[in-house]
Amino acid sequence: MFDALSGKLQKTFRNLRGLGKISETNVAEALREVRMALLDADVNFKVAKQFIARVKEQSLGAEVVASIQPGQQIVKIIHDEMVALLGAERSQLDLPRGFAQPLCLMLCGLHGSGKTTSSGKLARLLAAEGRKPLLVGADVYRPAAMDQLETLAGQLDLPCFLMRGEKDVLKIADGAMAQAKADGIDVVLFDTAGRLQIDEPLVQELVQLRDRVQPREILLVLDAATGQEAVSVATHFDDALGITGAILTKLDGDARGGAALSFREVTGKPVKFAGIGEKLDDFEPFHPDRMASRILGMGDVVSLVEKAAEAVDEEAALKLEERMKKGQFTLEDFLEQLRQLKKLGPLEGIIDMLPGGGDAMKGADLGKSEKEFRQMEAMICSMTPQERRTPAILNARRRRRIAAGSGTTVAALNGLLKQFAQMQKMMKKMGKFQKMMTKMGGGMGAMPGMGKLLGR
């Protein structure tokens, strides 16, 4: 996500952090680099300029200049300003429960921005929260759009309202609302038509639909790859319709960040969701603080912990924590952890969320690390349960057997055992970190190889 921008900012930050003292020249130079990075990422130039002005004003404040780590302080200011730029707080949908009437939500945007896909993704999310959504095909120009929506609804096992052949969106709206009332639906999502470029007939149609169904939410679906052109699209739609927020799509691609960083500042409206892939569950609420941390390479530890919490069996994690505390952590537990780590998905995705992650990734050979992890797993699997619990009994003969059995070498096995012994020692010491590490997918921070990956 935003790799180029992230890389450039992190380089600037490394230089800044290294400075023991800070002068106006240092600050100006660093901020010039930040500004260039933002412009290269296709951030709107006014947005970039105002952003830099805000950071500069604070960076030259007396406390910063006189502090022990001025560079670090400036990095923090940039981080906080970026959070503010992205909208400060997570913005929820305004869809209160318990209304007698179904509430409406309109998705609008240009062709191919991801309206239909996002309608499905959003309906899925709402259904998971216990709502009863209805998907409505209001794109009357492309018959394929209705088929697409119907397919999505089918995959989600959610109802879908279509009137094939009907060209009047108002008739579709009336029909959909009647059905929603009859079926006890509480949220009606309208997937509307798009254009290659916004034009008057489209705007008129959307305005009519809006006036008919009185949506509580009008979300603009924005392709994150459109860069600062997104600014004019957003302004147009907002002026015409009064949007309530945006869904940024295709953040998984090679989006440079311009749209994400400019939208809020230009429209004053929040980004509410992010599309991060083609699948229906590749969709998440937009968290400005987490996004800023990812962009700045500070890692999205919160998302990572959440992801880990989904993958990790809570009870197993608690037991493991107990064992760690008592210094009873064995190779068997270690094997369990390796497997938990695998459940989190490819290493690349995990590393990206760790502080300094994107950065460390460049130097690290992830393929090699994954191979090492597989090797470790194979070696532990080749041990008897007794050997796993008491590695002290591993004499030369046993080691040769394990190496042969796992298709590795005695040297590799010795390396693993040495690392493991160090890890055990460290665990006993690090009492207060145990809890956190257990939650983070079973102590992967303590895992051999991980430190190396992070360039520590």
Ligand SMILES: Nc1nc2c(ncn2[C@@H]2O[C@H](COP(=O)(O)OP(=O)(O)O)[C@@H](O)[C@H]2O)c(=O)[nH]1
């Ligand atoms: N990689 C990726 N592709 C997406 C995302 N959202 C939508 N797409 C793809 O973008 C294309 C256009 O999406 P669609 O929903 O049909 O756009 P619409 O014309 O606005 O309705 C489809 O191929 C989608 O699979 C996303 O978040 N990530």
Ligand SMILES: [Mg+2]
């Ligand atoms: Mg569509």
